[in-house]
Amino acid sequence: MIIRFTVLCFVLVMTGRTVNAQEVQNTYVFTGALFPFILEQNNEGAPKGLSVDILKRISEITGDHIEVKMYPWARALQMAKAGVTHGVIGPYKSEEREAYLNYSSTHFYEDRMVLLQRQQSSISWKGDLRSLSSYTMLAINGWAYGPEFSAALPFLNVENVSTAEQALNMLCKERADLVALNERNALYEIQKENVWNELSIMEPAFRTVVGYFAFSKEREDLAFENRFNTALNWLATSGEIKQLSANYGLSYIGPTVE
The missing domain is CATH 3.40.190.10 (Periplasmic binding protein-like II)
Structure with missing residues (x-):
């Protein structure tokens, strides 16, 4: 059954017909x-x-x-x-x-996982997360950043915060050195808070993930x-x-x- x-659903899709809501309650x-x-x-x-x-x-x-x-x-x-x-x-x-x-x-959907820093910072970044062990990094509580990030966690100083907005505000106020985000959220928050002149996205991305x-x-x-x-x-x-x-x-x- x-x-x-x-x-049946597949056939209906291919023929362009949808199921009436009465058929499946x-x-x-x-x-x-x-x-x-x-x-x-x-x-x-x-x-x-x-x-x-x-x-x-x-x-x-x-x-x-x-x-x-x-x-x-x-x-x-x-x-x-x-x-x-x-x-x-x-x-x-x-x-x-x-x-x-x-x-x-x-x-x-697809996301690039990136790091953000203040524009006046001069943190060297070539894609090796373990090289950032001397910096304070913010991550979002409940997010999955991929296996590379998980493997590097024992070597990093990571603090979890509740939201991307909170993370960017803390970064701007110099309460952290880096923020780990997906690029989509990063661009949204930078535009919303109008901090294009304060923060920058670091290249390369450390992973591309899908949702x-x-x-x-x-x-x-x-x-x-x-x-x-x-x-x-x-x-x-x-x-x-x-x-x-x-x-x-x-x-x-x-x-x-x-």
């Missing part, structure tokens, strides 16, 4: 935090962004009602881990998270996951995610990126 329904709650362009709020407080656009299309295709709620990132992950919600929006992959999340079959939708293993629903993944795969391979990404000034290479 699950296989038949999944195949299911509601699923996904949580996420503020990720510039990926998940934000409009003036009325309603969720918006690339992830919301994609989830709307998936909902139209499968007939599942998908509700989006926003929380601080660490709380959003914990709610999915505990099975309070069905899934989470935007996580990078990490070994810790894979213990309690089933990731979507393909990612839907997924993920499902709570505590509330595992393989039928829903199959429907979701079939729709998401089609949106990726058909070029629709690339088109939606362009609306936000984001690039999207697609499923070949690891």
Whole structure:
């Protein structure tokens, strides 16, 4: 039955027909935090962004009602881990998270992981994180920065803070030497705080990572996951995610990126 329904969804997508909401009476709650362009709020407080656009299309295709709620990132992950919600929006992959999340079959956005410093600083950076052991670095609580960052942590002086905004403010006030962020968040916060003349992004990036939708293993629903993944795969391979990404000034290479 699950296989038949999944195949049906795929056929409906390929023919351009969507499932009527009356056909599948299911509601699923996904949580996420503020990720510039990926998940934000409009003036009325309603969720918006690339992830919301994609989830709307998936909902139209499968007939599942998908509700989006926003929380601080660490709380959003914990709610999915505990099975309070069905899934989470935007996580990078990490070994810790894979213990309690089933990731979507393909990612839907891509990020370069970078370091920021004050423009008057003269920190030498050639891509070796361990070379930064004498500096104070800020990272965002609950973020996964990739295996290179995790391996270098014992050699680094890293302090976790709650938000990217907090990290940049501390860097500007000389309460830290470096900030580790993704480039998308970095550019958003630099523009928002108008600190182009104070901060700079260091090259090279130390990793390119990709972000997924993920499902709570505590509330595992393989039928829903199959429907979701079939729709998401089609949106990726058909070029629709690339088109939606362009609306936000984001690039999207697609499923070949690891």
